[in-house]
Amino acid sequence: MTFPPPLRKAVLTTHVITSVGWLGALAAYLALDVAAATSRDADVARGAYVAMEVVVLWVIVPLALASLGVGVINALGTTWGLFRHWWVVAKLLLTLVATLVLLVQVPGIESMAAAARSVAAPGELPGTLPHSIGGLVVLVVVTMLSTYKPRGLTRYGWRRQHAERGRQRGEPTAVRP
């Protein structure tokens, strides 16, 4: 199934907005994470942890889920498909891993924000720097995959392409979905 051009552009625009928004929100989160870990001012560290919780719950998680969902719809609605090209498969796997790690981290971020409100030295809390840096690297790689689109058909993609060419030439085809 391939979307008609107007729908395809609308879905693509939504996918770009949610994906780049996720990247930008994570960059803002990383700045808060660094402030929380390095600030000598307890109020700054406390505020940073509380802001991190708000940004994660109300911006990053919704954008991540929307980016993943719209990305799958976008792939299925174009000739790229979801499993025809290696770069799309790699992008899907990286996005899935990033989303799962994010969801696993959410309870810990909530706990740290709660602790930061009550402890005398919130700057001593462990923070989430390895995850925010790792997540940012993964999202940059995902963005690069989207723009560079390194070549490489999967076996499934090759079969689909072969079958479509055969169909265009009027040959009988049998392709497993």
Next chain:
Amino acid sequence: MPENDDTAEHRGTASPPGMPLWVKAAAVVVGLLLVVYLVLQLTGLGGGHGPGMHSSSGLPSAPGEAAMPTAGR
């Protein structure tokens, strides 16, 4: 994503394509990172890093429970 612009890929070939080099290289890098992560976990050099690292069990949660050191703050 724009429309497919590399449909010339493997045009005319009768056999399925193999895995591209960049996919193999990425798989090796991911595998090495996983091995490093597992070694850090098993040896304890990772400082107990893992999904439960930020759980509330290791953090003071009650108001006024200022168990954290305050030196240098």
